[in-house]
Amino acid sequence: MNQMYQQYAAQYAEAVKDNDYNAEFERPTTLAMLDNAIADLHGNKVLDIGCGSGEYIAELRARGATVTAMDISEQMVDLVQQRFAGDAKVSCYQNDAAQGLAQEQSGQYDLILSSLMVHYIEDQHALFAECARVLKPNGMLLMSTHNPVADAELSPSGNYFSRELLTVGSLMNGLVAPHRDSYILVTG
Numbered sequence: 398m399n400q401m402y403q404q405y406a407a408q409y410a411e412a413v414k415d416n417d418y419n420a421e422f423e424r425p426t427t428l429a430m431l432d433n434a435i436a437d438l439h440g441n442k443v444l445d446i447g448c449g450s451g452e453y454i455a456e457l458r459a460r461g462a463t464v465t466a467m468d469i470s471e472q473m474v475d476l477v478q479q480r481f482a483g484d485a486k487v488s489c490y491q492n493d494a495a496q497g498l499a500q501e502q503s504g505q506y507d508l509i510l511s512s513l514m515v516h517y518i519e520d521q522h523a524l525f526a527e528c529a530r531v532l533k534p535n536g537m538l539l540m541s542t543h544n545p546v547a548d549a550e551l552s553p554s555g556n557y558f559s560r561e562l563l564t565v566g567s568l569m570n571g572l573v574a575p576h577r578d579s580y581i582l583v584t585g
């Protein structure tokens with residue numbers, strides 16, 4: 398399991414509020430795609446997989462959605478439960494998406510949003526199958542991930558087309574977080 402989002406959950410929560418990568422680049426890009434596809438989420442049920450500290454939950458709630466969120470990190474789940482305490486339209490629980498979405502009924506979500514999480518999943522086919530199961534017919538899946546060009550620089554083999562586990566330190570908010578494990582998405 399990736400330790401970074403457990404040991405440094407609070408620091409991550411602070412960093413993603415206004416940092417360059419998440420707040421200035423990834424979130425605006427992903428939210429622009431969301432707003433182009435479906436601007437008003439009133440009456441919509443949304444599943445946020447790998448919700449982190451809940452930046453997207455806040456965005457989804459601002460657009461009217463009812464949100465179920467999950468994260469593998471109990472610390473992130475705690476942060477979200479505290480942040481949205483009293484909001485009956487947000488629920489959040491601990492779940493390893495690599496093991497599926499067992500607590501979720503089939504055919505219930507209008508949208509699944511999962512930002513910057515899928516690269517931590519080894520068997521992405523299984524996760525996509527689970528997403529298809531819990532989405533309504535014509536439901537939407539919106540995912541973001543690292544650009545594989547950037548990840549390939551960290552590849553032990555140096556082969557852009559290989560699919561391998563990366564284990565490197567990453568600098569976050571002045572802290573070196575030692576366990577950032579992710580899979581290069583490009584398959585050979």
Ligand SMILES: C[S@@+](CC[C@H](N)C(=O)[O-])C[C@H]1O[C@@H](n2cnc3c(N)ncnc32)[C@H](O)[C@@H]1O
Pocket residue numbers: 399402413419446447448449450451452453467468469470473492493494495511512513514517518
């Ligand atoms: C880069 S953070 C993104 C958080 C949030 N989506 C955001 O954009 O601010 C990745 C999140 O995915 C979670 N995560 C990693 N592997 C996971 C898994 N197998 N199942 C569920 N969540 C996972 C981590 O704990 C972390 O909170």
